[in-house]
Amino acid sequence: MSAQTNGSTPSPTPPRTIVIGGGIAGLASAALLAREGHAVTLLEARPEVGGRAGTWDVDGFRFDTGPSWYLMPEVFEHFYRLFGTSAAEQLDLVRLDPGYRVFFEGNPTPLDIADEREANIRLFESVEPGAGAALARYLESARETYEMAVHRFLYSSFESFGPFFVKDVLSRLGRLGRLLLQPLDKFVAGYFTDPRLRQILGYPAVFLGSSPDQTPSMYHLMSHLDLVDGVLYPQGGFTRLIESIAAIARAEGVEIITNARVTAIRTQSRVSRGGVLGARRGAPLGRARVTGVSYVTADGSAVSLDAVRVVSAADLHHTETELLPERLQTYPEPWWNTRVSGPGAVLVMLGIRGELTPLQHHTLFFTEDWGDNFGRIFGTTPSIPSPASFYVCKPSATDASVAPEGHTNLFILVPVPADPEMGRGGIDGAGSPIVEGVADATIAQLAEWAGIPDLAERIVVRRTVGPADFSEDLNSWRGGALGPAHTLKQSAFLRGSNVSKKVDGLYYAGGTTIPGIGLPMCLISAEILLKRVRGDVSTGPLPEPLAARGSQPVQELPGR
Structure with missing residues (x-):
């Protein structure tokens, strides 16, 4: 000054x-x-x-x-x-339509999540009779919960609890209590039967560094964001x-x-x-x-x-x-010993020759045994899921500046246990054997599920990142990719x-x-x-x- x-x-x-x-x-x-x-x-x-x-x-x-x-x-x-x-x-900012695509193990037909509410209601109804009306109710609950969170909880330091003693919070205490105590997967199951729809609505738990069976159903508010508000991308x-x-x-x-x-x-x-x-x-x-x-x-x-x-x-x-x-x-360290880390991640950045039409800007791949997948990541004896659920971003579908002409930019995120012992990534396969093995398996799985048999042959650029990179480069606790998981005991003022x-x-x-x-x-x-x-x-x-x-x-x- x-x-x-x-x-x-x-x-x-x-x-x-x-x-x-x-x-x-x-x-x-x-x-x-x-x-x-x-x-x-x-x-x-x-x-x-x-x-x-x-x-x-x-x-x-x-x-x-x-x-x-x-x-x-x-x-x-x-x-x-x-x-x-x-x-x-x-x-x-560009609005993505579809917002994202989802592939399911054992099912050759992916589902595309649209950029607006009514189209997604029609999609759910086409998968499961009655699911359209159920989604409308679910999204109304998500909207109400989201608005409550923004105005009463997300922007609070919790320095004082006095501001929470207001009519709109007190009148909803019973419902808020249920949303905090009931896990997200059980909440979703109360609305839908088809496992694909349950997975679509449960996966936002991963954005919160957790699993659907450990995340409070309060966070079903996340579905208001992608199924109603839509997904944007900054050029x-x-x-x-x-x-x-x-x-x-x-x-x-x-x-x-x-x-x-x-x-x-x-x-x-x-x-x-x-x-x-x-x-x-x-x-x-x-x-x-x-x-x-x-x-x-x-x-x-x-x-x-x-x-x-x-x-x-x-x-x-x-x-x-x-x-x-x-x-x-x-x-101190003893406090952290009682906390739950979010997942680690293996990141794979690929430059691909040619186009990959089966993929959208955002594409998710879900395994059939959902419980086993999350159990391996968050269980008492963690291990790398195989096959794994994973996420793929293809920004070149929207942004020509991120790849040379005639090529595709691909970013893959594979959730794994938060464990720096898995090692670091590297360029052109130079990372640790575990990290590169996860990358190889995921590339093969992507090629098979999406119907791109020559994917590996078309790779011209490759880089991986492992949990040790998060630990050493970003000082991330336990090598986690996100931070402490949003479990009940690690949300709001308990965080x-x-x-x-x-x-x-x-x-x-x-x-x-x-x-x-x-x-x-x-x-x-x-x-x-x-x-x-x-x-x-x-x-x-x-x-x-x-x-x-x-x-x-x-x-x-x-x-x-």
């Missing part, structure tokens, strides 16, 4: 806030705090921002290496409008989304430093009139306050940076167990807080804290962070646009 030069008193320089991690949550958090008037420095360990939403360019192909579904468009729109712009101004890929948010952050004054690997969150013990809290005769120290961070640059230089606040948008497990001493960890209980001035954002997994959730997480810093306990989205405030004075942090 520059001082005034017209003779008036210079504006005081606000205290620095440091954001750790340049994924979508870190970028969004930095942008919101800067607009609020904070002096923000963002530190990203890798050479580029984006985190899981990365990109890989090779031989004329451009691959999104992470998220590929643009759902909850109103969340993106709201975020942009907070800054006085819009999704239409920032992105070139240029999801790297365009990251670029737009990074540009907003810079425009708000955020300093972004890449190749800056944070090694510690620096703190100072609280001092009271009686001296250092809890320091008598070697007793454990009490609360502390943030003083900054230490980081290492690309050339190995060590740097210390002072700050009055630190926001970690990095993996929460890494933040707590690696960047803080044990005595200051709100979520954990976005503020440290032991270090004043330390906050959290991103998919490993509230509200949870996914690009829209990460944007909401950034907004919840701003609310927490403000002391705002409201439960809905902030008013648009967000007023740009002047420099923030040094504020007394809690506990000082």
Whole structure:
């Protein structure tokens, strides 16, 4: 922030806030705090921002290496409008029709999910008599639950439960209780008999890092997103989304430093009139306050940076167990030992010669033994499913810029147990034997189920990513691809807080804290962070646009 030069008193320089991690949550958090008037420095360990939403360019192909579904468009729109712009101004969005295609083991006829509600009702009716009317009821429930979630739960920090004692929540307590306690698969089974329809409505659990038998049926709200709202795609890929948010952050004054690997969150013990809290005769120290961070640059230089606040948008497990001493960890290792990780993943990026007409932009492949598939991923003795259910993205169906002319861009995600011991991926088969074996088996399965017998012969570019890559490159807990699973005990306020209980001035954002997994959730997480810093306990989205405030004075942090 520059001082005034017209003779008036210079504006005081606000205290620095440091954001750790340049994924979508870190970028969004930095942008919101800067607009609020904070002096923000963002530190990203890798050479580029984006985190899981990365990109890989090779031989004329451009691959999104992470998220590929643009759902909850109103969340993106709201975020942009907070800054006085819009999704239409920032992105070139295309509506996909069909939204996605689903292949089923043992059934040669796939089902196409349309981009609007009535067509999907007709589709369900064609599969199972009476299922059309059942889907209408199901989607009405999903809509009502989704609207309740957006206005009362998703944007809440759960700092206070007072705002929940309102008529529209209290009148639905019985129903909300049932939706929380009943698993999604049982809820879906109450509406439909055909296993294909049950799988279509149960699969959104995977987006939440869980399985249909462990995910609360509250999350049937997800079906409102794809079966009613439809699926969009930003031309240029999801790297365009990251670029737009990074540009907003810079425009708000955020300093972004890449190749800056944070090694510690620096703190100072609280001092009271009686001296250092809890320091008598070697007793454990009490609360502390943030003083900054230490980081290492690309050339190995060590740097210390002072700050009055630190926001970690990095993996929460890494933040707590690696960047803080044990005595200051709100979520120490024993806490994590009781948690459930979302799935790991083997990613396969393929450049293919020619077209693959059986595939849509999004295509899902479901095995017949649904329970065995998820049991192998989340069970007490995990193993790699074979055959596996998996997801394929063909962005070149919509975006000519992601592949050379006459070629196809293919991204495959195979959910596997979260286990870094599976190893890393590599280029042209150079990954670990387990990761490359999963890739080979999936390519063969895709070729057989979709009727593309020469698929392997047409591959001109190949890269794999394994659980160890997520662990080592993204500091992901247990090598998971997404974060802690959205089970009952890991949803809403039970997921954990976005503020440290032991270090004043330390906050959290991103998919490993509230509200949870996914690009829209990460944007909401950034907004919840701003609310927490403000002391705002409201439960809905902030008013648009967000007023740009002047420099923030040094504020007394809690506990000082």
